Amino acid sequence: MRIPKRCCDYLLDIFYPNRCPSCGKVIAWNMRLCDDCLDVLPYIENYPWQSLYPHEINGEAPAFDYANSLFWYEGTAQNAVLTLKSGSGKGFAEFAAERIVLKLESDGIALSPDDIVTAVPMSRRRRLERGYNQAELFADNIAEILRVKADFKLLHRRYSKLAQHELGRAERLAAADEQYCIKDKSVKLDGKNVLLCDDIFTSGATVDKCSALLKEMGADKVYAVTCLLYTSDAADDK
Numbered sequence: 001m002r003i004p005k006r007c008c009d010y011l012l013d014i015f016y017p018n019r020c021p022s023c024g025k026v027i028a029w030n031m032r033l034c035d036d037c038l039d040v041l042p043y044i045e046n047y048p049w050q051s052l053y054p055h056e057i058n059g060e061a062p063a064f065d066y067a068n069s070l071f072w073y074e075g076t077a078q079n080a081v082l083t084l085k086s087g088s089g090k091g092f093a094e095f096a097a098e099r100i101v102l103k104l105e106s107d108g109i110a111l112s113p114d115d116i117v118t119a120v121p122m123s124r125r126r127r128l129e130r131g132y133n134q135a136e137l138f139a140d141n142i143a144e145i146l147r148v149k150a151d152f153k154l155l156h157r158r159y160s161k162l163a164q165h166e167l168g169r170a171e172r173l174a175a176a177d178e179q180y181c182i183k184d185k186s187v188k189l190d191g192k193n194v195l196l197c198d199d200i201f202t203s204g205a206t207v208d209k210c211s212a213l214l215k216e217m218g219a220d221k222v223y224a225v226t227c228l229l230y231t232s233d234a235a236d237d238k
Contacts, residue, residue, distance in 0.1 A: 021089025022076040032095035033080065042072040044229060049107065052229060057204045063211035064224040068103050069201055070096055073230030081199050081227055084134045093134065096227045097141030104195075109223055111193060117143040117150045120198040120210050121180070123159040138227060139197035148195075154217065155210055156183040176209040182217060190218035201226040 017026045020034040027034050033041075044052070053067045071077035083089035104110075111117070119135035127133055136152050143150035158179050194214050198207060201224070211222040 018091070019088070021080040021083040021092040023079070032091045033076070037076040037080075040076055042075050042077050044069055044072060053201070054204050057208045062204065063208050063215055063222065064196065065221040066107070066109060067201065067204075067207065067224040067226075068100065068107065069226045069229035070099055070103070071228050073200060073202075073228045077228055081134075084137070084199065085130075087131065090137055092227075093137035094141045097138055097145060100225050100227075101142060101145050104223070104225070111146055111148045111195060113148065114191075115148055115193040115195070116154075116189070117146065117148050117195045117197065118154050118214075119152055120196065120206055121152070121155045121157040121183075123157045123179075125159045135198045138199065139195075142195065142197060142225070146195075153183055154187065154189075154194075155213055156181050176205040180206070180209045180213060182213050185217075188218045189214060189220075192219055193221045193223065194219045196222055196224045198224070198226045200228045200230060202230050 018029050018031065019025065020027050020031075020037055022033055022037040025034045025036075049066065049068045052069075054062065056062075080089055080092040084092050117139050119133060119139040122130070122133040122135070133152075136150075139152070140150055158181070196207060196210055196214065201207060207224045207226070211224060214222050
């Protein structure tokens, strides 16, 4: 008999107490963040999505057809994502997935059972070092809520010693073009819409390159969602 996930979480909490991914405080087994951190999450609200994302990337219109994020890259949300990247705080991926789905519904973005949820890929070496891809955790939870297939074998990322956050804007654009590619060119996405997930939207270089590759595979529309948004323009307007 299969034990329900929530029962497993309850039993696991006995030996490994659940902690708030933002501040580290011990919380109840079924909570995602502590009440104090929940109260001050920097939600992105009352902004048309088009006003938050670049109208041009590398001199051309973005390859994605829609983009949205939950939080500004600051405070409790920033702490939670950094914890998620470091190997814990996976409950934040579930929390973020539930709320980004509400944003999608509010904006009229709907996926059919034939559509696909995917994630920005991580290099094999980086994945072995970390043990998982945080963008895939986010995407997996979204796919489960939407009851849509998740496929993480569409794109590939070549290993690079430099992380994206260590690069400037121009370097990010060049790096994304070199690092990301189609994993299997025989796979076609004709007529399908794809929801592309990542943890942070910064310059848009990564999301744009991955969206372009998915379009090259035949995707009709690509919708990009991230947990956090950091752009200098958005921060100035906030």
